[in-house]
Amino acid sequence: MISVTLLGAGNVGTHLFKAIHKSKQVSLKQWYNRSIESISSYKNKVSITDDISTLEEADVYILTVSDDAIADISSQLPFENRLVVHTAGSVNIHNLDKKHKRGVFYPMQSLSKSAEIDFKDVPICIETIDKADYHLLKSLALSLGCPVKKVNSDQRHVLHLAAVFVNNFTNQMYRIAHEITESEATEFDLLKPLIMETARKVQDMSPYMAQTGPAMRGNLKTIKKHLALLKKEQHKDIYNLITQSIQDTHASTPLSNRKS
Amino acid sequence: MISVTLLGAGNVGTHLFKAIHKSKQVSLKQWYNRSIESISSYKNKVSITDDISTLEEADVYILTVSDDAIADISSQLPFENRLVVHTAGSVNIHNLDKKHKRGVFYPMQSLSKSAEIDFKDVPICIETIDKADYHLLKSLALSLGCPVKKVNSDQRHVLHLAAVFVNNFTNQMYRIAHEITESEATEFDLLKPLIMETARKVQDMSPYMAQTGPAMRGNLKTIKKHLALLKKEQHKDIYNLITQSIQDTHASTPLSNRKS
Missing domain, CATH: 1.10.1040.20 (ProC-like, C-terminal domain)
Incomplete structure (x- = not known):
């Protein structure tokens, strides 16, 4: 069982929430969003928070926040040496604070809140700094039903x-x-x-x-x-x-x- | 039963042949092509010819030849006052020789010989000079399983x-x-x-x-x-x-x- 904490509740965050919630091999620890109102309707399904200091231990933290917020949020995270990934196609992996183990979990799909999508049609492009982290992210993607592709920064x-x-x-x-x-x-x-x-x-x-x-x-x-x-x-x-x-x-x- | 004679054996001609051959409400009288070799493999299914003077009577003659050949072929047809249509999106209806009753039967789809297509996904845009001819072309399109849209030249x-x-x-x-x-x-x-x-x-x-x-x-x-x-x-x-x-x-x- 892989435990995940999700940060952000935009299009990618909301679709990932649904896919994780559905998966039997992945447990969602917490869902953080700056504005608690936009995720309050999910409070019976997952522990929600708008206080970044309350984040508990998880195997992976997935940042689905806007491109420009990735660096900031990753340095605000109140821990180090855990696996933190972003989901952006064009943001450098090194924008993530170097106190973390770092990766990218980039879904190659157009995700709108209003449109349902089958995650078998969402290829995940995975990039990590440490090889070991790749395997965890690959398992996570496969557990959500996604095809997986290992990429480097240039390819992504x-x-x-x-x-x-x-x-x-x-x-x-x-x-x-x-x-x-x-x-x-x-x-x-x-x-x-x-x-x-x-x-x-x-x-x-x-x-x-x-x-x-x-x-x-x-x-x-x-x-x-x-x-x-x-x-x-x-x-x-x-x-x-x-x-x-x-x-x-x-x-x-x-x-x-x-x-x- | 609507009788049709087909002229031309490019992408549109070949797909129309298949659709007509399959339809129980449409009979294919003859298939004309300048080069008989390219349609000789169909000779057991339809009467084929490369001699325009041998064309017999049919309710509709469908020209699927190239844009530039439409005017020529339509004047070479050895009869008059029968319904002759072309299938081109951007050719004027008046390019057809005025000795004929004239119309356009334009399939709004990308047809390649190599790719099968369901004719329910081929909307036919119909334009005619006489209203009466519209009804025949509409019946023909519906008999092939196509959605139908009446258009004028500008719309087409x-x-x-x-x-x-x-x-x-x-x-x-x-x-x-x-x-x-x-x-x-x-x-x-x-x-x-x-x-x-x-x-x-x-x-x-x-x-x-x-x-x-x-x-x-x-x-x-x-x-x-x-x-x-x-x-x-x-x-x-x-x-x-x-x-x-x-x-x-x-x-x-x-x-x-x-x-x-």
Whole structure:
């Protein structure tokens, strides 16, 4: 049985609470949050506190606080030489106070409080300073049902950057499509099956192989029509830049071999 | 029973063949293709031809040829006053020869020969010149199991443009993520659950509400780190431009209310 104390109650903290609460191999010692109100509804399920000095002994302390609060909170912890991890994709492991054994437990998933998620779809990227701590964190992740990947700092930072492209930037592509369909009284809903299929395709095929469309085919007539339809200069800039990027990616594929 | 003759054997043509072949309410009269070899393996299932002068009478002729061939092929058809439709998102309905009754039967989906698709996930956008023809095309689409949407030319062009954003441009976001993870010896596979979840989220939530991440939170420290990690100038340009677009979209949301 691995004992865990959770700090923070944002999206990651709340999802981790639920996963730990469900797991039979992990016990949640305490849940700390700066504002006790936001976790008070859980007080019958776990010991809650807003007083950092009352934290008891646990195998792992998981900091799910905001990036900028990680250094501060880790030095305020009233003990040393215990395993303390943060969950951020782009924060250095050395931001954690060096009085602790340190690690990173980074969930590669988009977690919103409002959306349920199956933890088998939450790969955990684990980084530790001591090898021994890796094994404990791996057991913890597996106990929550998560796939596990050992990473170093460089790999984690690159994964976080890549996640911005496939999550935030992709979502902004959806947003722009929403804007332009709404402005012409058509329905964004019609695009939803295409959105799912585009994501599904790259589960078994490389994005390189999955590409189609006017940019890839070099269909200048359609590209010109599209640019004329776009009303915002910024949308035209995005259209031009990503079209160029697609053409550069596929520049070595003869046009005649490109799928329509 | 609706009788259909199919022209062209690319991605759309091949998927339509399969859907029509499966449907009990639609009969496939003939399948024409310029090159008979590419459809010769289907000759036991349907009457195939590469001679346009041999086309027999059918209720609908569906042109799935390339955008640039639509006008030509439609004028070569050896009859008039029958219903002829094309399947292109961005080609004018008037590109079809005016000797025909004309329509557009545009599937809003990414169809690759190699990937199976359920036609319930292929919304058909229908445009016709005569109202009566709309009802026949609607019956045809419903017989294939497709959702149906009546559109005018402007709406269809906008939907095609929006489809480029959610399909081709999104796929290029995946491609860039693939490139940067590969270059650092990490695994693109780790991103696959996040790709699915990002697509799944906007099935019930607007892309505006679903947005998260450093651009949205105005986390300049992380944005700077990410830009330093990107090696290609073009990737930096894309990062900057889409980050700006996200910030403009959410400019009216106070930073403190933005989700992490």
